[in-house]
Every structure is written in C-alpha cells, then in structure tokens.
Amino acid sequence: MARFGGKQGSRKYVLALSCVSLLGIALVADFLWASSSSSSSSSSLSTNSPYYWSESIGASLDSSIAVASKASKSSKVKEALVSKGLNATFADIPAPQLEWEKMAEAPVPRLDGAALQIKDQLFVFAGYRTIDEVHSHVDIYNFTDNTWGGRFDMPKEMAHSHLGMATDGRYIYVVTGQYGPQCRGPTARNFVLDTEEKVWEDLPPLPIPRYAPATQLWRGRLHVMGGSKEDRHEPALEHWSLAVKDGKALEKEWRSEIPIPRGGPHRACVVVNDQLLVIGGQEGDFMAKPGSPIFKCSRRNEVVYSDVYMLDEGQKWKRLPPMPKPNSHIEFAWQIVNNSIIIAGGTTEKHPVTKRIILVGEVFRFNLDSMEWSVIGRMPYRIKTTLTGFWNGWLYFTSGQRDRGPNDPTPKKVVGEMWRTKLHL
Known part of the structure; x- marks a missing residue:
C-alpha cells in the first residue's frame, strides 16, 4: 500500500x-x-x-x-x-504615476457611499462604515478652502448604500438603494435634496426597488436603469423615467422606457453633449445568506464587464468602444474634463486562480472627440467606490475600499482619505 x-x-x-x-x-x-x-x-x-x-x-x-x-x-x-507569471497584479495596465497630494481626510470612512459635486462643494452621502454599520448623514467638502463641514442627517427612510443619484446643479435626486448593513433588502423610496436650503422632499417611489441602478437627469426626466433585482444578485434590465423640475416631480408615476441591453449594478452613468452614456458595471453581486437573521452577505458569482452604451435620441441603445478593462463600482468615480470622461479606480474581473476580487488603480480617459479610451495615470493605490470631484484643474477622490499594498490588489481597508492630482489633458 x-x-x-x-x-x-x-x-x-x-x-x-x-x-x-x-x-x-x-x-x-x-x-x-x-x-x-x-x-x-x-x-x-x-x-x-x-x-x-x-x-x-x-x-x-x-x-x-x-x-x-x-x-x-x-x-x-x-x-x-x-x-509562473500569474502574480497578484496580473491585471494592472502600465501607466504613469500621477503626482497625488493628500488633503483633509473625510470625517468618516465610507464604502459604497455616494457623492455629487455642486459648484465648489462635494456632497458625500451614506455608505458602509463597516459591514455591520452604515452611515445615515451627509458630509460636505469645500474645494475652495479644502475643508470638511456642514454635516446633516438623511431622512430615516432613505437607503444607506447602493444609491442612484443625479443633480441639476441645485437639487440632488436620490433613488432607491439598500436599506441597512450587511446585505439587507432594497427600498423603493426616493427623495430630493435642496442643497441650498438643506431641505428634503419625497419623490414618487420606483415601481420595483433596485440596488445601484444607473441614474441620470436627461432632457427634463430622471432616468433609472438596470441595477440588481430584489435578491441583490440578479441583473435588472428595466428602465424608468420621471419628469422633474426644480426639485419637484411633474408626474405621479414613473414611465417605462426602452430596457437597457445589459443589466447590473455599479456603473457610471453620464450625460454629456446631450448624450446619455452608461459605462462598465457587473452582473451578479453578494446576496443575503438564506436564513441569516442579520442578512449576512454571501458571495455569489459576478461577471464584470467593459461595455459602454449610449441612448441614441431616446429610441435605441448604441454600443460604443468598451473600456480598456472590465470595470465596476464606478458609479460616482467619474468626472467630465475637457470633453472627456475621466474614471478613477473600480474593480475588475476576479483573479483566475484565487478567485478573489481585484481592485483597479488606473485613471481612465474616454475622449469624446475621438471616441477612444486611454490610461492617463495611476492612483496612489488601487481602490473601489471612489467619490470624485473636479475643481480648478484638480481631480479629487475620497473614500472607498483600498488594496492591501502594491503587490496585492485584493480589498482590505475602508478609507476616508482625500487625494488630488493636477490633470493636464
């Protein structure tokens, strides 16, 4: 034997x-x-x-x-x-290291939070502090004097993560999302914030709640597309819109629109040059473990993709050149600079051996004149769910979950750091 x-x-x-x-x-x-x-x-x-x-x-x-x-x-x-060559940084794209400057740190660390910029202020919402603790307030970063302040509470019924969000320059429309920590269920409740008066109002609820749908204001309507269904894992294709103006809904119910070609959460959604674009994302996500009293998150298979779609005159979806690599968790990681879309960080496909999540450390540029993608630099570290802003030539990002170090792109610490770099496009 x-x-x-x-x-x-x-x-x-x-x-x-x-x-x-x-x-x-x-x-x-x-x-x-x-x-x-x-x-x-x-x-x-x-x-x-x-x-x-x-x-x-x-x-x-x-x-x-x-x-x-x-x-x-x-x-x-x-x-x-x-x-034999499959090291921990196998998916990194060679790129120059930008010169990053560390700014004032956010009052709290955030994962899966949300942020939108209005003039020289970045409004930062909600998010996880830990998997068992979520935030229910807003912090404001002032780009002019580089300080944090002006904290105020969100409505008690508002989701704490996986939000859809858009702004008209004064009002911020907040749509659906996950209510509570771990992998709890979504809410269909929607709200609008008057950023000048710091006053919240209700909006009509979505027909069905969603996690992290692509959300944007376009031609007088608030568009909500895709995301994950109520189980947090199955991709949704539905597309709804609601007529809004000056923080008010002009209709009582959402209108069905042409479905998005590929569903899923964690995508960038951008309106530029009167065009509606949806970038990146994933199919599948963590979901609650069956029978868990705390809705403990359980890993499921996820497919990250690089697809880019544009809604052509509101009639049909048109495919544009894909991102340089599959990328997700970028819904608030983008800015428009010199007729280009800039995207910072994210997550890409899993490591083919360890099957662990791989974070993204590149800064991408989509040139809207040439319709071409390029990599314009590297971030201080790989990170997902970054919250970005752009002011006086500086690209800013704060919050998210960063990597374990230069040679290990897997997620570790949730941070609240604020960084900036001068862009020369």
Whole structure:
C-alpha cells in the first residue's frame, strides 16, 4: 500500500510539474508576442492593448489550471502556477504615476457611499462604515478652502448604500438603494435634496426597488436603469423615467422606457453633449445568506464587464468602444474634463486562480472627440467606490475600499482619505 501510494504521488507530481512547465513556455511566448505587438500600438487602448494581452494569458492560464487541478488538488500546484507569471497584479495596465497630494481626510470612512459635486462643494452621502454599520448623514467638502463641514442627517427612510443619484446643479435626486448593513433588502423610496436650503422632499417611489441602478437627469426626466433585482444578485434590465423640475416631480408615476441591453449594478452613468452614456458595471453581486437573521452577505458569482452604451435620441441603445478593462463600482468615480470622461479606480474581473476580487488603480480617459479610451495615470493605490470631484484643474477622490499594498490588489481597508492630482489633458 505504501509503495502504491508513493508511485501515485510521483505520477501526480510529474504531471503537475509538466503542466507548470508548459504554462511557463506559454507565458513566455505570450509575453514576447505582446511586447512586439504593443511596441507598435498608440497610446490609445484598443483590442491590441496590453490589457487584451492579459486576457489572452488569462484564457491560457484557465486552461492550464484546469489540467493541473485534475492532476493534483495540492496547494503547491496552485502556488507554482501563481509563481509562473500569474502574480497578484496580473491585471494592472502600465501607466504613469500621477503626482497625488493628500488633503483633509473625510470625517468618516465610507464604502459604497455616494457623492455629487455642486459648484465648489462635494456632497458625500451614506455608505458602509463597516459591514455591520452604515452611515445615515451627509458630509460636505469645500474645494475652495479644502475643508470638511456642514454635516446633516438623511431622512430615516432613505437607503444607506447602493444609491442612484443625479443633480441639476441645485437639487440632488436620490433613488432607491439598500436599506441597512450587511446585505439587507432594497427600498423603493426616493427623495430630493435642496442643497441650498438643506431641505428634503419625497419623490414618487420606483415601481420595483433596485440596488445601484444607473441614474441620470436627461432632457427634463430622471432616468433609472438596470441595477440588481430584489435578491441583490440578479441583473435588472428595466428602465424608468420621471419628469422633474426644480426639485419637484411633474408626474405621479414613473414611465417605462426602452430596457437597457445589459443589466447590473455599479456603473457610471453620464450625460454629456446631450448624450446619455452608461459605462462598465457587473452582473451578479453578494446576496443575503438564506436564513441569516442579520442578512449576512454571501458571495455569489459576478461577471464584470467593459461595455459602454449610449441612448441614441431616446429610441435605441448604441454600443460604443468598451473600456480598456472590465470595470465596476464606478458609479460616482467619474468626472467630465475637457470633453472627456475621466474614471478613477473600480474593480475588475476576479483573479483566475484565487478567485478573489481585484481592485483597479488606473485613471481612465474616454475622449469624446475621438471616441477612444486611454490610461492617463495611476492612483496612489488601487481602490473601489471612489467619490470624485473636479475643481480648478484638480481631480479629487475620497473614500472607498483600498488594496492591501502594491503587490496585492485584493480589498482590505475602508478609507476616508482625500487625494488630488493636477490633470493636464
């Protein structure tokens, strides 16, 4: 029995070692091919970009990992696969390091919060402090004197995370979202804030509650699209709109609009040049563990994507060039600068071996003149659910969940830090 076990172990070791060797050869070949291809490409990202080279590596790695898994379940094989080129930063796109300056820290750390800028003020809403504690107030950052202040409470019935939000320059419309900590249910309640008077009013409730829907004001109507359904996981395709003006609803009920082609939460939704764009996002999300009295979050499969859609004259959805990499948790991570959309941070596809969440540290630019994506820099660290602002040439971001360090892009600490960098576009 002992001799039989030894031979079997040797065969598994040889087979696993062969898989690793083949993997190494494939990686070297892919690297050499990518190097030759990328040297002739422009700074704009397309299907010949370094990220797509990473995708091709990922596909070959998945195949090799499957073979190795059949040969052996040993953690040594997984470690060997990782050491053969699949390190913790496999999805990073090469980019210059921007010069970041640390500003006054937010009064509280926030994850899955929300923020909108009005003139020189950034209104920062809600969010998780920890998985078991949520915020129910608003903080204000003043870009002119770089200070925090003006804290005030949200309505007791308002959601605490996964909000949809839009502004007309004075009024902030707050739509649906998750009520409470962990993975509790959504609310259909909607509100509007008069930022000058600091007064809240009700809006008609959504037909069905949603988590993190794409939300924006466009042509006199408040549009709410996609998000996750009531179970927090299944993507929603519904699209509703409501006529609003000066903080008031002009209709009693939401109107059904053309469904969005791909559902899901955590997307950027931008109106620019009278065009409505929806960028990135994911299908699937954490959901409450069945029978848990505290609605404890339970991991489910998620698919992060790079899709970009534009609603063409309100009649049909048109696909635009995709982001340089799949990216999610960016609903308040964007700004419009010099006819470009700037997006900071996010989350991308999971690590193909460890299956852990991978954070994004790039700053992306979508040039609306050329309709091309590029990477214009790196952030101080990888981070998701950033809350951004732009003032006097400076790009600001605060809050979110950052990485574990330069060599580990997985999520760790929820932060309230505020940073800024001068953009030269």
